[in-house]
Amino acid sequence: MATADRVQAQIMDKMLRGEFAPGSWLRQDELAARFGVSKIPVREAxxxxxxxxxxxxxPNRGxxxxxxxxxxxxxxxxxxxxxxxxLLERSIEQLTIIDLAEAEMALGExxxxxxxxxxxxxxxxxxSSGWERGLAIVHILQVAVAPYVALYTEGLGGAQQSDAEHRALLELCRSKDLPGAMMVLMDHLQHAQTVLADFLDGGLGDG
Structure with a gap:
């Protein structure tokens, strides 16, 4: 993996984990020192x-x-x-024991x-959908949505509902119930979106 690719992956991972919070300035020299690389791959990333x-x-700020x-x-x-x-439609019939176990372990973390x-x-x-490009797009969206997920689950009391919806989705995937799984997935995403948009529209966001 090229250095710029590795730095990009590291930054995305830290954004996903909340280490670079909304409003954080990412300085090339600080990141270069942090990752042990020159500023050139950091700039590219x-x-x-x-x-x-x-x-x-x-402009003029960074x-x-x-x-x-x-x-x-x-x-x-x-x-x-x-x-x-x-992706779910393409993957549900192909899900392996490993896929389901990994999903279940994520819920237990x-x-x-x-x-x-x-x-x-x-x-x-x-x-298991086989759509690598689609999965890469979802990864980008997951990084983008990470601070919103944190706000929803930790700040707006959505953790219990989100966990229940995830567990319901997992069981429906385990039983290969595509219509049920699709309904739970769509409701899960819609509910979080509505709660977050209403909260942020109320002027209570961070900027």
């Missing part, structure tokens, strides 16, 4: 992340993790609702990052 919408470039907004929440969840059902576990859970259910 940041440019790529700006290009795919995970970071914002502020690169910043986007603030939370209702518009961003709606866009990201709408995209998830458009793409993830396609405690003390870690909820958004990171959320990605592990959904990835396990979608990867």
């Amino acid at each position: 940041l440019q790529r992340l700006v290009a795919i919408g995970l970071l914002n470039l502020e 690169v910043v993790v986007p603030h939370l907004t209702a518009a961003e929440a709606n866009e990201t969840f709408e995209l998830r609702r458009s793409i993830e059902p396609l 405690v003390g870690g990052s909820v958004p990171a576990s959320n990605w592990v859970f959904h990835r396990a259910l979608y990867r």
